[in-house]
């Protein structure tokens with residue numbers, strides 16, 4: 368445990384993938400740190416490694432090399448159990464392609480992380496309803512993902528990431544499928560949550576427009592992260 372004021376810290380992070388004979392180096396030594404309660408945006412073109420980097424930070428993928436600290440815990444030393452606990456209790460993840468459970472309604476999808484945390488069904492439902500309303504889905508809570516539009520599914524995924532009020536939200540292209548009005552609404556919700564609850568928010572996107580809302584902006588290109 369190293370105590371500092373960072374919610375995330377990485378040191379010399381490397382990741383490559385193999386495609387047949389070829390090896391593609393996606394991340395080539397990423398040093399990154401984000402303060403507790405901070406908000407940062409990472410921009411980069413398609414294929415630059417944004418999802419790869421975020422998945423590693425979210426502990427759902429492993430780097431080839433490098434150190435990762437989440438909330439001052441060095442995560443490569445944790446057991447699978449402790450890692451799941453950290454992921455469930457501290458991190459809210461918005462996946463690029465939502466990853467909603469198809470058999471569950473929007474409301475049930477948002478209740479899952481709360482039930483895993485041990486909250487009662489009544490409280491879980493209240494909280495899930497509250498966040499679904501915040502993202503503008505008050506009227507669609509009982510729909511299955513297949514009966515929602517892409518943008519609506521994306522908003523369910525965002526509500527699901529926020530329901531536990533995690534200390535860290537990692538959001539992968541969270542406005543990718545939204546029109547301007549919903550992009551504003553979703554980003555306002557993220558930011559007000561972050562400001563009210565003192566959480567931290569890291570967004571990766573190719574959408575340059577999001578820059579307006581972030582004082583801290585990085586570019587990921589050619590395996591390297593550069594501060595704007």
Ligand SMILES: Nc1ncnc2c1ncn2[C@@H]1O[C@H](COP(=O)(O)OP(=O)(O)OP(=O)(O)O)[C@@H](O)[C@H]1O
Pocket residue numbers: 384385386391393411412413414415416417418419420463573
């Ligand atoms: N599981 C995998 N196996 C092989 N190559 C992969 C794998 N995942 C990603 N890649 C490759 O790694 C590179 C980075 O992919 P990644 O998905 O991280 O990019 P991205 O910046 O999120 O792109 P986008 O903006 O299109 O979502 C790409 O060249 C991709 O083809």
Ligand SMILES: [Mg+2]
Pocket residue numbers: 417418419463539540
């Ligand atoms: Mg991606």
